[in-house]
Amino acid sequence: MQLIQNAKRMQKLVLRGKRDGKRIVLVPTMGALHEGHLSLIRRAKKLGDWVVVSVYVNPAQFGKREDFSKYPRTLAKDLALCRREKVDFVFAPKNLYEADHSTWIEEKKVSQDRCGRSRPDLFRGAATVVAKLFHLTQADVAVFGQKDAQQCEVIERMVRDLNFLIKIVVQPTLREKDGLAMSSRNRFLTPEERALAPNFFKVLRLAVRQPKLKVIPFIKRELQRWGFKLDYVEVVKGKLCAAVWLGKTRLIDNYKIRW
Numbered sequence: 001m002q003l004i005q006n007a008k009r010m011q012k013l014v015l016r017g018k019r020d021g022k023r024i025v026l027v028p029t030m031g032a033l034h035e036g037h038l039s040l041i042r043r044a045k046k047l048g049d050w051v052v053v054s055v056y057v058n059p060a061q062f063g064k065r066e067d068f069s070k071y072p073r074t075l076a077k078d079l080a081l082c083r084r085e086k087v088d089f090v091f092a093p094k095n096l097y098e099a100d101h102s103t104w105i106e107e108k109k110v111s112q113d114r115c116g117r118s119r120p121d122l123f124r125g126a127a128t129v130v131a132k133l134f135h136l137t138q139a140d141v142a143v144f145g146q147k148d149a150q151q152c153e154v155i156e157r158m159v160r161d162l163n164f165l166i167k168i169v170v171q172p173t174l175r176e177k178d179g180l181a182m183s184s185r186n187r188f189l190t191p192e193e194r195a196l197a198p199n200f201f202k203v204l205r206l207a208v209r210q211p212k213l214k215v216i217p218f219i220k221r222e223l224q225r226w227g228f229k230l231d232y233v234e235v236v237k238g239k240l241c242a243a244v245w246l247g248k249t250r251l252i253d254n255y256k257i258r259w
């Protein structure tokens with residue numbers, strides 16, 4: 001496994017690989033890797049010849065009052081996990097933006113509701129960095145997690161609208177045994193909050209069994225009862241999508257519905 005921290009070097013290496021016919025699979029991450037990320041990596045291994053895992057906490061997708069400086073950075077541990085998974089390259093650049101960077105990708109439809117409403121910088125930053133990573137790794141395939149359902153929708157739309165020659169693969173959400181979706185931010189939960197957190201997913205799962213008109217009121221009532229502060233709950237494309245605050249930590253999740 002090779003650690004690459006320089007963007008030009010990354011591009012040179014993959015171009016050489018492409019000339020030799022290698023099919024390149026990218027797994028974009030912000031590091032602090034957990035089993036959820038590893039499930040993406042294992043899927044990626046089956047989809048091509050070289051797996052590139054990018055580890056980059058993208059400043060452009062954090063709002064001014066968000067947790068960019070607090071976001072966990074655990075590169076040594078991430079590298080050990082990637083080595084164990086037989087990843088070919090970890091691309092962990094220190095910075096991907098020129099000081100006067102001024103070009104952005106803005107998706108104007110599927111990015112507008114849900115997380116896009118409460119985090120207005122999120123998808124412009126995410127789409128832009130993902131486009132940069134696609135160019136820098138020359139990936140044929142990229143694997144994303146269903147946990148960030150809206151991010152998948154935005155990236156799929158960008159790929160379609162801007163004619164990227166890349167296949168997007170979406171991997172199901174990996175959960176802790178108690179149902180909590182794995183996330184790098186779960187480590188911010190206090191022990192008391194961690195004990196309450198699985199109720200978020202439990203409420204979503206129970207809600208889909210309610211009569212259609214009662215689903216949203218049920219979720220609002222139950223989440224409040226467990227001490228969550230609701231950011232949003234919306235039904236989009238056959239999924240119940242929600243975000244909540246538990247103390248200072250924001251959790252997102254989604255669950256398939258049948259209507």
Ligand code: AMP
Nearest residue numbers: 029030031036144145147148173174182
């Ligand atoms: P992040 O490092 O949080 O930006 O996530 C990097 C990628 O891993 C994204 O495509 C996420 O959707 C995906 N991911 C994060 N958590 C999970 C999970 N619990 N199950 C599956 N994929 C996940």
